[in-house]
Amino acid sequence: MKVTFPHMGNAWIVIQTLFESLNVEVVVPPSNSKQTLTMGTRLSPESACLPLKLNLGNYLEAAKEGADTIVITGGIGPCRFGYYGEVERQILRDAGYDYEVVTLEPPDGSLLGLAKRIRYLAGKDNSWAQILKALRFAYRKSVAMDRVEDLIHAARPRLPIPMETEKLYHDAKRRLAQTMSDKGVQDTVRWVQENIRERQEELGTPPEGFQKPLRIGIVGEIYTILDPYTSMGLEEELGRLGVEVDRSIYLSGWVGNHVFQGLAPGYRSIKSYPSHAKPYLPHFVGGHGQETVGAAVKFAQEGVNGIIQIFPLSCMPEIVAASVLPKIQEAYKVPIMTLIVDEHTGQAGIQTRLEAFVDLLERADLQRGIGQTRGDVLSVEGR
């Protein structure tokens, strides 16, 4: 059995770790790219949402490397993601690919059924204790990954050479993917911190002090938030424009909530969002619609300069959220912009909107604080 899985930003690092700790052969598909999307779009229904098209592309590219089993999580509610496993299985079968699809969810609410599927994937050689241990290590790694991402968010607007910051990020990801010990994981996070600190010290302090970067909160559909290919490099681009990005969902928060049923909080828990959303959207609408609204409220209360919502075209829960957001914009006087992406989205349109949005925030906020302390970047975690 050679297991593969769909890409979603940096999730591959965590999933690869999980299977490798269990000695299961795993194929990490090539990163999302134009080619992935082209291949996936060819097999997908036109009206399917973007993540499905990318997933299919991932499987086709993984098949070339000999993958024969797909692992995907399930879900409930109006969001179409819950059907992905089944729909993808049938599409692949019709297209002549011999893939087995294992959907990690309790079928009809049966935890025993879920346990059986996990057992099937892990094989006979792993005890439940080992499976649990592997799960916990992968989870810790995903928390570390999120911390690194957050450090990079803070570093982008503050370090002068974007390419170097991206290289640091890239190297950190590589280190995290390779290490198989808790010490290695912690060391990587520290290494990134040190690196940023050193670079800042090289800069010195200009006489006129530092400009505090603008802060933008990103909310919306999880896949588009977490996957930089899908969001057209939204976070990186904003960083280049001098903005510090924060987002509503980090991978470990989603895993903690969705897979561990709230037993683990993740790096930044998403638990509080429904209660924040209450005055505006008091019930579950599928996907992360309610979380989007709640996160927007939370960001607004924290005093971010602006909020960007991003989702794939035709994403129903986010469309519901998008129609609620203007109320939050009004109530908290915080600018909110919505971006919608699909395979036809052009880089230029996104670029123009981002520049205009940052301009809007800049001009509204010419009196920002000067003279930040140096510790700022390194105290970003655990807000």
Place this chain on the structure above:
Amino acid sequence: MREDKYFLGVDVGSVSTNIVLLRSDNTVEETLYLRTQGRPMQTIQEGIKLLRAKMRKSAEIIGVGTTGSARQLAATLLGADVVKNEITAHAVAASRVNPEVQTILEIGGQDSKIIILRDGVVSDFAMNTVCAAGTGSFLDQQAARLGIPIEEFGPLALQAKHPVQIAGRCSVFAESDMIHKQQLGHSLPDILAGLCQAMVRNYLNNVGKNKDIQGPIFFQGGVAANPGICKAFEDELGQPMIVPEHYGVMGALGAAYLAQEKVGMRPEMQSRFRGLHLAETQFQAKSFECSGCANRCEVVEIMQDETSLARWGDRCGKWSVDVSADIRTGIKELKGGQRGA
């Protein structure tokens, strides 16, 4: 500053390339409106040639701003001091013309925008996202189909007695619905007025959704020349549309104002403008597909006599010689100091 110093604003869009020459006393010396016709480089050079013919020998350009979808290309060729997105440029121009303005409706060749200003600052904006229904190109096309010059479209629409209902959700359906209405025997003015109404409805439902439209309202962009559309907006919104004098070149005007703002902040700064002789300079553009990763970015390179002026189009920054990196976010420099903590 002497009288002979000017600011240049250039707006290179999909359909038209607009050039504005601004005197140092904020009055407009010259405006040019050219069709881009898919050749932005040649059009920019053509524009400079026309401009040079109209300028006095002693005239000097002391600041250049570019905007529009080809702003980066224009900035490279001209040597711009400011490169700005068209939303900010339109907003700056409108609030300079009338500081009271609260809403800008802008409809261009292939895109449409709405910009909400409060106290002279942009507070909200939207651009058309997934569809270009109801923009200038669509009107052009329908005028061509009906065999009337685009200039007559508006005046004819104003003669309508009973505007026809036309499905305006999508250009393609609007077109088939329009043909159907023609075949039923409706008069041309009624059909044109119906098209105007459909287009305005479409704009307000898509771009203007959830936006707090308050007067004074500026109507800008090439389509503002069409009185039929103006009237349809006024009927729908119940407020007068103000069409500013330079409605068709507001983006370029905004870019010129932004250049002026920048030079005003730093009088000692030399403009990067490469000079009017660039009308004769030979530029070459070539593109190649980077094979560094699976993204296969299309990298574009602008050359002048074998030296590379700029490259862009790559996601990772491997090829980018971003001439405008330091001027892309002009306002940051204005405030001095780098960001950091």
